[in-house]
Amino acid sequence: MEGFYTEAKPHFENVLTYDGLVIMAYQAIADAYYKEQDYSNALQFYRYAEDRDGYSETFWELRNAVLQRYLGSALGVLFGGWIVMGVFTRLERRHGWLEPLRRLAHNARQIRLVDDLVFLFRFIRQPADSFYYIKQNLRGSLLFALLLYAWVVLVRIVSLYVTGFVFNPYASSWQIYVEMEIVNTVLPIVLWNAANYLVATISDGEGRLRHVIIGSAYSLFPYALFALPIALISNLLTRNEVFIYTFSTQLVLVWCGIMLVIMVKEIHNYSASETLKNILTTLFTMAMFLLTGYILYVLFNQLYEFILAIIQEVSLRG
Numbered sequence: 001m002e003g004f005y006t007e008a009k010p011h012f013e014n015v016l017t018y019d020g021l022v023i024m025a026y027q028a029i030a031d032a033y034y035k036e037q038d039y040s041n042a043l044q045f046y047r048y049a050e051d052r053d054g055y056s057e058t059f060w061e062l063r064n065a066v067l068q069r070y071l072g073s074a075l076g077v078l079f080g081g082w083i084v085m086g087v088f089t090r091l092e093r094r095h096g097w098l099e100p101l102r103r104l105a106h107n108a109r110q111i112r113l114v115d116d117l118v119f120l121f122r123f124i125r126q127p128a129d130s131f132y133y134i135k136q137n138l139r140g141s142l143l144f145a146l147l148l149y150a151w152v153v154l155v156r157i158v159s160l161y162v163t164g165f166v167f168n169p170y171a172s173s174w175q176i177y178v179e180m181e182i183v184n185t186v187l188p189i190v191l192w193n194a195a196n197y198l199v200a201t202i203s204d205g206e207g208r209l210r211h212v213i214i215g216s217a218y219s220l221f222p223y224a225l226f227a228l229p230i231a232l233i234s235n236l237l238t239r240n241e242v243f244i245y246t247f248s249t250q251l252v253l254v255w256c257g258i259m260l261v262i263m264v265k266e267i268h269n270y271s272a273s274e275t276l277k278n279i280l281t282t283l284f285t286m287a288m289f290l291l292t293g294y295i296l297y298v299l300f301n302q303l304y305e306f307i308l309a310i311i312q313e314v315s316l317r318g
Contacts, residue, residue: 006032023049034058039065050171056239059166063236116144120221127259131266134214135207142210145217149189151224156185159227164234167245188286192216195285196264199278205268215267219259226252 009032012025030045034054039062046055092098108114119139123130133139160168160176170176193216197209207215230248237245264282265275 006036008032027051027054030054030058034061037061047165047171052166053239056166060238060240063238112141113144113147115139116141120218123218123221127262128266130218131215131263134218135211135267140214140218142213145214148217148220148224149186152189152220153182153185155224155227157181159231162228162235163231164237166237166239167234167242189216189220191286191289192260192282195289196278196282199281199285200268203274203278203281205270205278207267207269211267212263215263216260219263220256222252222255222259 009029012028012032015022015025016029026045026049030042030049030051031054033039033042033045034057039058042058043055043062046052046058109118116139119130119133130139157176157178160170160181161173165171193209193213196216197205197207197212199205200207200212226248230245230252233248234245261275261279264270264278265272268274268278270278
């Protein structure tokens, strides 16, 4: 097809009328649209062909054209908005226009769940002190921790649907098995909480199961807060900016990991060496839980098949 993109396109379109699953046809049509500089249609067909490299190059061209056309206007709007915000802030300080909203927000903090939500942002700035408050039952609640876990699961599922095609592990939304994603998210959380508490009880840990559950939930807050925005921003990136996406996602995961380390240290009142020992033992215990579960699954599955075979044999002889 080298050099004859436009001429070959009708023939590949004809192929798709007979078989809509021929990936090569979608690829060829996408190349033809790209050669014609019809980038919108090229994007669509590169997606059908699951060609992330071609999609990325086409999106770069389309994004470049949009930036050339609208960048000046967008910068002007941003600058104007900055001026308006500055003027509004000065006038609001003088006249107190937002004072009723501030009083309403202050009164809303009397609600426990609202106060826990506000406490999250203090937690990001001062995690060690915040875990102390959790350990002393001064902040945090099991209900809010469960809501945080649900938030994490929801963010995980939604992120898979809104992540840009270039960075999405799934080419199409129908390939996403929501049930499996929920299990893959919830299971490590449950195993971590159970294993960490059990290990702590035999290694002089001071934290209760309640503290571990709440502390672990708060430790995942960076993921709940930033994973979805990163997924949305990925729609504006190409493979040339893969470092931005990769670094952002890894930074959030490392941040959560650091929070979990601090949680273990502060909740159980460990030294640095005891913290490391507890975390390694917790991970080993989680692996043993998984291995035990897998062995039990295989045994019970074989037992089920054996009993089913006996029942079928009896029914046939009867």
